[in-house]
Amino acid sequence: MRELRLPEAVAEDMVAHCLEGRPNEACGIIASSDGEVVKVFRMTNADASPVRYSLDTREQFAAYEKLDQERWDLAGVFHSHTRTDAFPSPTDVREAREDVPYIIVSLAQDPATIRAFRIVKENWTDAEGDIQEIPVVVEG
Amino acid sequence: MAVEVRIPTVFRKYTDGRSTVELESGTIGDLVTQLEGRYPGMREQLLTPEGQLHRFVNVYVNDEDARYLDKLDTKVSDGDTVSLLPSVAGG
Ligand SMILES: [Zn+2]
Numbered sequence: 001m002r003e004l005r006l007p008e009a010v011a012e013d014m015v016a017h018c019l020e021g022r023p024n025e026a027c028g029i030i031a032s033s034d035g036e037v038v039k040v041f042r043m044t045n046a047d048a049s050p051v052r053y054s055l056d057t058r059e060q061f062a063a064y065e066k067l068d069q070e071r072w073d074l075a076g077v078f079h080s081h082t083r084t085d086a087f088p089s090p091t092d093v094r095e096a097r098e099d100v101p102y103i104i105v106s107l108a109q110d111p112a113t114i115r116a117f118r119i120v121k122e123n124w125t126d127a128e129g130d131i132q133e134i135p136v137v138v139e140g
Numbered sequence: 141m142a143v144e145v146r147i148p149t150v151f152r153k154y155t156d157g158r159s160t161v162e163l164e165s166g167t168i169g170d171l172v173t174q175l176e177g178r179y180p181g182m183r184e185q186l187l188t189p190e191g192q193l194h195r196f197v198n199v200y201v202n203d204e205d206a207r208y209l210d211k212l213d214t215k216v217s218d219g220d221t222v223s224l225l226p227s228v229a230g231g
Contacts, residue, residue: 053230
């Protein structure tokens with residue numbers, strides 16, 4: 001993937017969810033249809049923590065079902081960093097399982113910054129992975 | 141009638157690319173054993189060396205997370221659907 005194109009409304013929706021989640025990290029997924037990102041699924045951070053997140057597993061299941069029904073693709077997963085840069089933390093690398101862009105919304109500065117990365121692993125259970133940035137283009 | 145197991149992309153290299161597998165009813169633990177029999181390597185993907193479900197895989201019976209049921213002892217009946225999903229987490 002050369003770049004991740006996000007409609008402005010999608011970017012705003014993700015940032016708004018992340019701001020509302022403070023002081024904890026917030027998370028969710030985004031869906032695409034024919035390569036266009038069409039939907040943000042805001043989810044509960046089951047860890048309710050400022051330094052950890054995990055998608056609420058029931059919400060995750062419901063969202064993936066919706067993807068199936070609509071024939072959408074999982075375009076990425078996102079979470080916030082409330083005080084640090086939009087770059088994968090060691091925990092992010094260790095826990096990465098999905099082979100889709102991991103989008104990080106940093107709230108450390110105003111306005112928020114959004115960057116996306118693939119964490120490439122030989123085996124999905126590996127703790128180590130290569131971080132490859134995918135440029136994010138917000139389309140107004 | 142059997143149990144349909146839905147396989148996410150991350151596991152499909154073990155299942156010859158199949159996205160669903162039909163298994164006999166039983167507990168989730170039984171299903172893991174059946175999966176391993178058919179697709180060697182799957183057990184290690186799903187269970188820790190101690191035999192517990194890996195925290196980075198979610199197992200659902202119909203639409204309920206098995207962690208909220210009886211975990212590996214959860215009974216799965218004919219006609220039920222078992223879905224596997226990778227957990228999404230980080231920090
Ligand atoms: Zn992170």
